[in-house]
Amino acid sequence: MNFYKEAAEVLDNLDAKKGSIQGNLNVVAEKNRKRTAALVIETLKYKSALQTIIASTPLLTQEKRQLPSPNLALVLVHDLLLARGGIQASDGPIKQAVQRHQTRLRAELVKLKIRRGVADNEGLEERGDERAGRIPRYVRVNTNVWTVDAAIAHFEGAGFTRIFTPDVLPEPTQFSVDPHIPHLLSFNPSTPFAASPLLAEGKIIMQDKASCFPAYILVPPASFGSGSGPMRVVDATAAPGNKTTALSALMGNKGQVTAFERDSKRFKTLQTMLKKARCGNVVPLNKDFLAVDPDDKIFEGVTHILLDPSCSGSGIVNRMDYLLEAGEEETAVDQARLLKLESFQLKMIKHAMKIKSATRITYSTCSIHKEENEFVVFDALRSEEAAAAGFTLAPRSDVLPAWPRRGLSDGTGLTEDHADSLVRCVPGEDRTNGFFVACFVKVSAASNQHEQKRAREEDPADEVAETTSRKKRKKKRKKAEQA
Numbered sequence: 001m002n003f004y005k006e007a008a009e010v011l012d013n014l015d016a017k018k019g020s021i022q023g024n025l026n027v028v029a030e031k032n033r034k035r036t037a038a039l040v041i042e043t044l045k046y047k048s049a050l051q052t053i054i055a056s057t058p059l060l061t062q063e064k065r066q067l068p069s070p071n072l073a074l075v076l077v078h079d080l081l082l083a084r085g086g087i088q089a090s091d092g093p094i095k096q097a098v099q100r101h102q103t104r105l106r107a108e109l110v111k112l113k114i115r116r117g118v119a120d121n122e123g124l125e126e127r128g129d130e131r132a133g134r135i136p137r138y139v140r141v142n143t144n145v146w147t148v149d150a151a152i153a154h155f156e157g158a159g160f161t162r163i164f165t166p167d168v169l170p171e172p173t174q175f176s177v178d179p180h181i182p183h184l185l186s187f188n189p190s191t192p193f194a195a196s197p198l199l200a201e202g203k204i205i206m207q208d209k210a211s212c213f214p215a216y217i218l219v220p221p222a223s224f225g226s227g228s229g230p231m232r233v234v235d236a237t238a239a240p241g242n243k244t245t246a247l248s249a250l251m252g253n254k255g256q257v258t259a260f261e262r263d264s265k266r267f268k269t270l271q272t273m274l275k276k277a278r279c280g281n282v283v284p285l286n287k288d289f290l291a292v293d294p295d296d297k298i299f300e301g302v303t304h305i306l307l308d309p310s311c312s313g314s315g316i317v318n319r320m321d322y323l324l325e326a327g328e329e330e331t332a333v334d335q336a337r338l339l340k341l342e343s344f345q346l347k348m349i350k351h352a353m354k355i356k357s358a359t360r361i362t363y364s365t366c367s368i369h370k371e372e373n374e375f376v377v378f379d380a381l382r383s384e385e386a387a388a389a390g391f392t393l394a395p396r397s398d399v400l401p402a403w404p405r406r407g408l409s410d411g412t413g414l415t416e417d418h419a420d421s422l423v424r425c426v427p428g429e430d431r432t433n434g435f436f437v438a439c440f441v442k443v444s445a446a447s448n449q450h451e452q453k454r455a456r457e458e459d460p461a462d463e464v465a466e467t468t469s470r471k472k473r474k475k476k477r478k479k480a481e482q483a
């Protein structure tokens, strides 16, 4: 029964928006992980059908004592109705509780299939977000362990054909090398990699293209593997470690990346990923970045900082994340939550700006909301911390210039130039999940103040309107934080 309880706990965490499917599965004991993953994923696929069936029976009301968590009922009813061998547990009070209702549950399954006009159980499966079908399956070659040339030779040897048209979605037997991130390969979304030994060997990392941008922007190609790049980098919000491992590889496994992660469970996942990706230059710390004084000696000599703080995740459209939301009908943006996130994200940037040796900071989210993106950048640019240290936005020429979709200026307060220096990705349309990246660089405090003044002088009317709306927003943020 422990296996069902573990799966239910993963589902509870997902409902509470505590981490991703993968992140939650990573902390399940390794011997149970594969089986738990299969049950969680299968249950999610049928979640809305199973919820409808359970709600049509008295299972949850009559068996409250044995089934305190609706998700425990969900995984057990999944196996009772949909798995070939039924419930995989020896007889006990929990299994008996579900079995007492099996006749009714089976009848409700039949009724639901009739109502939905489907012939078999598979017809009840959720259809994923169709945008996910337009996003290639991206495979980042971990250059700490492997080379891109060896990877290309490997996949060609395995029967894949390399295509040289990066704008075309590869067919199931094709792949291409990404035009923006050279150590990234793209495959058809249906290509199965979950059980690939290349993953276990740390040779490849499954990472969406947009999620590769921050590390690549922070440590740009000129310094790639040459040893001339930054020697001391901080990843302030590291778990599960996709961007930390990318940074490590971009630095040629040299120098030092100090990786902060405040959550202890997620910290374990980070440690596992670093080990697998053979990151010899990363020092992981189970610490809250905000709790460490910017003058602490941990930060001595740190020039580059990657900030990828918690966000609403509204840009993620991959299949399983979409399934998480099925049935919740939570399409409206929760303004109070956005305000809280915005305030936390701004705090993180301002804290990073106080680190005296820092000269380059990337800020990224997988959100599509301007509240977490341009608004945060606008406030960060106008902050006392930016003015004191001399931070402004790096120009477009220094921030993935070939990427066509840039930040928003309309209604955000940002100048056209500033918006142009930001990177945005629209889910599905850009063959990535939704994403946002800003890169702050240190100029002299004096020239930054001059630039701020000039931007204000460009359109004083706009400035008045912006100041007023910013003040209103600040007030709302404070309220949301107190709520």
Ligand SMILES: C[S@@+](CC[C@H](N)C(=O)[O-])C[C@H]1O[C@@H](n2cnc3c(N)ncnc32)[C@H](O)[C@@H]1O
Pocket: 211, 236, 237, 238, 239, 240, 241, 242, 243, 244, 260, 261, 262, 263, 266, 287, 288, 289, 290, 291, 308, 309, 310, 311
């Ligand atoms: C969006 S995730 C980071 C994903 C990661 N960069 C990657 O690419 O794999 C944000 C992470 O930051 C952690 N976090 C949030 N606030 C933090 C803080 N103040 N200090 C350290 N870690 C924090 C969260 O626990 C979460 O694991």
